[in-house]
Amino acid sequence: KSIINYYKKINPKLFLTLIFRSDLPRSKAKKSLRSFINKMNNRFFVRSSGDRLRLLPVLEMGCAIYENQGSIGDNTKANWHIHIIMEDPTERDCKVSGMSLDELKKIIGNLWDSVGYGDIAYTARYNKDDWFKNIYDLGGVLNYLHKEVVINEQVVMHEYANNTGVKMAS
Numbered sequence: 428k429s430i431i432n433y434y435k436k437i438n439p440k441l442f443l444t445l446i447f448r449s450d451l452p453r454s455k456a457k458k459s460l461r462s463f464i465n466k467m468n469n470r471f472f473v474r475s476s477g478d479r480l481r482l483l484p485v486l487e488m489g490c491a492i493y494e495n496q497g498s499i500g501d502n503t504k505a506n507w508h509i510h511i512i513m514e515d516p517t518e519r520d521c522k523v524s525g526m527s528l529d530e531l532k533k534i535i536g537n538l539w540d541s542v543g544y545g546d547i548a549y550t551a552r553y554n555k556d557d558w559f560k561n562i563y564d565l566g567g568v569l570n571y572l573h574k575e576v577v578i579n580e581q582v583v584m585h586e587y588a589n590n591t592g593v594k595m596a597s
Contacts, residue, residue, distance in 0.1 A: 436590040437481040439512035442560045442568055445539050446546040447507040455544055456507040463542045464587055471516045471523050477594045482513035484584045485572050532559045
């Protein structure tokens, strides 16, 4: 029940899937994830406001996890990627308030482009929609987000999650 309440506080409207370049260890993917979240927060909110995106990131290995269960942390043969459920920042009082979702998608694609190790071919560079979706069924999305938890307990990146919308103590 507490997990469901946590997700409800995020009020997730968007589901992002962003892929890393191949031959990348988890440590570099994790560092890039943190950089990406910081870039989104800096782009969407005035730094002095203390506002932050409400989001939950998941760092997955993908299908390679079944072949490499013993070496999840430093596996460079994984197809590391992130899923993020997040609020729609255009609905908040911030720098992107009132912006269309197409404009927001372009901004997020450009931010992903500016993060090291991101595979930009999957994002907005080719006008693909697979990586940026609206959430219509939160229960289905949450089941999808937790599919690797049984094999990889580190998949849900709680340390980067935020359900309050304000800067949390680090």
